Amino acid sequence: MRTAGETREVLALTKRLVRYRSYTPQGALSAVEFIHGWLEARGLETIRYLGAGPGGELVSLVARVGSGEPRILFHGHADVVPADEHQFEPVEESGELLGRGVYDMKGALAAMMYAMLDLHESGCDATVELLVVPDEEREYDGPKGAEVLVDNGHVGDLLITGEPTDFHIGTQAKGVLDVRVSLSGKSAHGSQPWLGQNAILMAYEHFRRVGDLPFARERTDLFPYPSINLARIIGGDVINRVPDRAAYDLDIRYLPGQRPEEILRQIRHIDLPAEVEILHSIEPTYVTRRNPYVKALREVAARHYHGNPVGVGRHGASDIVYFQRAGIPGVEFGPLGGGHHGPNEYVVSESLEAYRRMLVEFVEIVGKNHRRPEQNGRPSRNLAGDHADPAGVE
Numbered sequence: 001m002r003t004a005g006e007t008r009e010v011l012a013l014t015k016r017l018v019r020y021r022s023y024t025p026q027g028a029l030s031a032v033e034f035i036h037g038w039l040e041a042r043g044l045e046t047i048r049y050l051g052a053g054p055g056g057e058l059v060s061l062v063a064r065v066g067s068g069e070p071r072i073l074f075h076g077h078a079d080v081v082p083a084d085e086h087q088f089e090p091v092e093e094s095g096e097l098l099g100r101g102v103y104d105m106k107g108a109l110a111a112m113m114y115a116m117l118d119l120h121e122s123g124c125d126a127t128v129e130l131l132v133v134p135d136e137e138r139e140y141d142g143p144k145g146a147e148v149l150v151d152n153g154h155v156g157d158l159l160i161t162g163e164p165t166d167f168h169i170g171t172q173a174k175g176v177l178d179v180r181v182s183l184s185g186k187s188a189h190g191s192q193p194w195l196g197q198n199a200i201l202m203a204y205e206h207f208r209r210v211g212d213l214p215f216a217r218e219r220t221d222l223f224p225y226p227s228i229n230l231a232r233i234i235g236g237d238v239i240n241r242v243p244d245r246a247a248y249d250l251d252i253r254y255l256p257g258q259r260p261e262e263i264l265r266q267i268r269h270i271d272l273p274a275e276v277e278i279l280h281s282i283e284p285t286y287v288t289r290r291n292p293y294v295k296a297l298r299e300v301a302a303r304h305y306h307g308n309p310v311g312v313g314r315h316g317a318s319d320i321v322y323f324q325r326a327g328i329p330g331v332e333f334g335p336l337g338g339g340h341h342g343p344n345e346y347v348v349s350e351s352l353e354a355y356r357r358m359l360v361e362f363v364e365i366v367g368k369n370h371r372r373p374e375q376n377g378r379p380s381r382n383l384a385g386d387h388a389d390p391a392g393v394e
Helices: 006-018 025-041 102-122 145-151 199-210 260-268 292-304 320-324 349-368
Strands: 045-052 058-065 071-077 091-093 096-098 127-133 158-161 169-173 175-184 227-235 245-254 274-282 311-314 330-332 346-348
Touching: 006 025, 006 096, 006 102, 006 349, 025 045, 025 058, 025 102, 025 127, 045 145, 058 102, 058 145, 071 102, 071 320, 071 349, 096 102, 102 127, 102 346, 102 349, 127 145, 145 320, 158 292, 158 320, 169 292, 175 199, 175 260, 199 227, 199 245, 245 260, 260 274, 292 349, 320 330, 346 349
Parallel strands: 071 127, 071 158, 158 330, 169 311
Antiparallel strands: 045 058, 058 127, 091 096, 096 346, 169 330, 175 245, 175 274, 227 245
């Protein structure tokens, strides 16, 4: 039985992590160094890796407990998106903790740190690694922290990333296809716009037609539709001239089973004078809900959460994709909360300790057998290849 003080350990650690303004590279580095010191002070084995970032200057961190089978990976990111200054001073209100990153994902990261400590102190049949990266929220040219860790051999049978899921298990995530659409019109004096072709208006019409394309109306059992966001418009120079050039950036989150090549073909087939350029692309992630580790995690979650945790689709991308490329299945699984990336981000305070217990119990269950869980009365095949059909029918 935990004492009253122990039941607030994760909450207190979350508050400390939130105070790091880790939306900058230096802030993220400071947060990772704090985590490193916290783990080492409690006797956990740690390894630090340089190599992430445009110049390889960012540090990723690994802590390990146990040496048996299976190999379970906990994954957390120390960075956050920018916020107003007051959000870096966490506040408790009505059973909730408010602050930047409490839900995405410093609360989950704090719980993972304490789960590692619990497993270290009680003994662990499995091998568990906590992977802490400084850059999940950032995009840049250069290796990501997750890629550095995979390249250094930090792989396993299942990865759990603490992205916010309200105790549901994210078994699929949409892919990312970011494109720039450039259009050419005809300039004219601003007092006679009928003599020109306004490229900004053409860009808007082009965007409207994208929403009517066949790919935009497709769905799977976990996703009602792809996500299509008009993220940015570029065009015009002076106010008294009809703009003859415009571009807009489109953030498309496409479904497992959809092909980005086909999406691009449909966009380029729109009957307007446009050029389409790929800015960024990441494939979807998926793992079958029949994966025995996923089933075990769901059973553990159901003991602590009465909302019937189920396999869900995630609209956003995560670092799981880098592990999937190495054949490692991964799920998103995090505590209760809401408002991530927004002005009122919060986590339900008591869910942090529940999350900690879930992680520990999951490792204890899968580690007791000293082998992979069985499925249908027989040992499951190598789980590194046990993914769902990309069409998302499982």
